[in-house]
Amino acid sequence: MEIEVPENVALTKLDWLASWCRKNSLWPMPFATACCGIELMATGASRHDVARFGAEVFRFSPRQCDLMIVAGRVVMKMLPVLQRIWLQMPEPKWCISMGACASTGGIFDTYSVVQGIDRFIPVDMYVPGCPPRPEQLIQAIIDLQDKIQREGSFLGNEFITDARQQPKRALQELELGQVPRSLPIIGGKA
Amino acid sequence: MVDLSGVLEQLKSRFGERSWDYSEYHKNQRLVVAADLCFSVLEFLKKTCGFDMLIDVTCVDYLHYRGAKDRFGLVYIVLNTVTGQRLIVRAFLNEPELKIPSVVPLWEGANWLEREVFDMYGIEFTGHPDLRRILLPDEFVGFPLRKDYPLRGRGERHNFERITRGEG
Numbered sequence: 594m595e596i597e598v599p600e601n602v603a604l605t606k607l608d609w610l611a612s613w614c615r616k617n618s619l620w621p622m623p624f625a626t627a628c629c630g631i632e633l634m635a636t637g638a639s640r641h642d643v644a645r646f647g648a649e650v651f652r653f654s655p656r657q658c659d660l661m662i663v664a665g666r667v668v669m670k671m672l673p674v675l676q677r678i679w680l681q682m683p684e685p686k687w688c689i690s691m692g693a694c695a696s697t698g699g700i701f702d703t704y705s706v707v708q709g710i711d712r713f714i715p716v717d718m719y720v721p722g723c724p725p726r727p728e729q730l731i732q733a734i735i736d737l738q739d740k741i742q743r744e745g746s747f748l749g750n751e752f753i754t755d756a757r758q759q760p761k762r763a764l765q766e767l768e769l770g771q772v773p774r775s776l777p778i779i780g781g782k783a
Numbered sequence: 784m785v786d787l788s789g790v791l792e793q794l795k796s797r798f799g800e801r802s803w804d805y806s807e808y809h810k811n812q813r814l815v816v817a818a819d820l821c822f823s824v825l826e827f828l829k830k831t832c833g834f835d836m837l838i839d840v841t842c843v844d845y846l847h848y849r850g851a852k853d854r855f856g857l858v859y860i861v862l863n864t865v866t867g868q869r870l871i872v873r874a875f876l877n878e879p880e881l882k883i884p885s886v887v888p889l890w891e892g893a894n895w896l897e898r899e900v901f902d903m904y905g906i907e908f909t910g911h912p913d914l915r916r917i918l919l920p921d922e923f924v925g926f927p928l929r930k931d932y933p934l935r936g937r938g939e940r941h942n943f944e945r946i947t948r949g950e951g
Binding site for chain 1: 918919920923927932933934935936937939940941943944945946947948949950
């Protein structure tokens with residue numbers, strides 16, 4: 594069957610269109626706690642200009658953001674704050690773990706530093722580096738855009754699949770008892 | 784390095800020879816006093832010798848330290864802003880008597896410094912107006928800068944709720 598399409602009209606899927614809109618206007622929430630934050634600022638500044646990828650609108654209110662960029666180490670006392678900010682962000686939302694410290698704890702293998710934020714909040718992209726150069730962060734944003742376009746849906750169904758609820762490998766080790774859990778849980782959900 | 788002989792003479796005439804140990808090392812002028820004398824020495828230094836500024840209060844854990852006799856060494860660094868004299872006053876404490884009078888009545892600035900020492904080493908400053916943890920969360924158990932505390936902690940860095948994708 595052939596359908597006559599007038600000029601200036603394009604046919605597409607709603608999921609594709611929604612993802613296309615979302616990926617090109619990511620509003621980052623800068624959760625910058627350390628030197629990675631400086632590179633994050635450089636990424637937003639004129640030389641690297643993250644506006645070329647539609648992600649220049651840094652907002653300091655989580656209610657207005659859909660991309661959390663965790664740049665820097667997160668300590669025990671900061672993690673409940675991080676979780677609260679993540680929960681305050683409206684759906685759909687994504688998270689970039691920027692740098693070695695946010696991803697794994699980095700060189701800070703001590704009692705107070707969380708060994709990777711992906712143990713406690715969902716993470717979509719990891720950026721290696723200590724700190725990563727702005728190009729690396731921009732690459733992560735481009736990759737995240739591809740991911741959003743590839744699997745995004747209008748209603749956000751991709752977030753509630755079973756696979757997305759599974760803990761990361763490091764966390765599975767944690768639950769197998771390789772790390773003691775003798776103390777009471779600090780903080781918790783906001 | 785400003786000469787301290789006048790101050791030392793004054794201290795000697797006031798406190799005698801008891802627990803008297805003065806030394807110099809790399810231009811640091813150090814005075815070791817007994818813990819029970821510590822407050823009165825600092826009070827004397829402030830009110831009579833003019834040491835009007837408290838630079839720092841901190842602590843060292845000498846567990847497993849070569850040749851150390853005492854467990855904890857408190858450090859008070861005081862400055863006379865008129866003459867430029869500096870003095871490091873040390874007092875040693877051992878378990879289970881980890882108590883020393885607070886110097887907040889002398890220098891208001893000691894408040895947070897002593898809270899930090901309490902937070903990290905568990906030394907109780909008697910008479911402190913608000914002796915709570917200052918850096919670590921209130922729920923924290925233990926004193927992490929003690930040498931017998933494991934570097935990687937006791938699992939407290941893993942004790943958080945996990946937020947899954949669907950909950951967010």
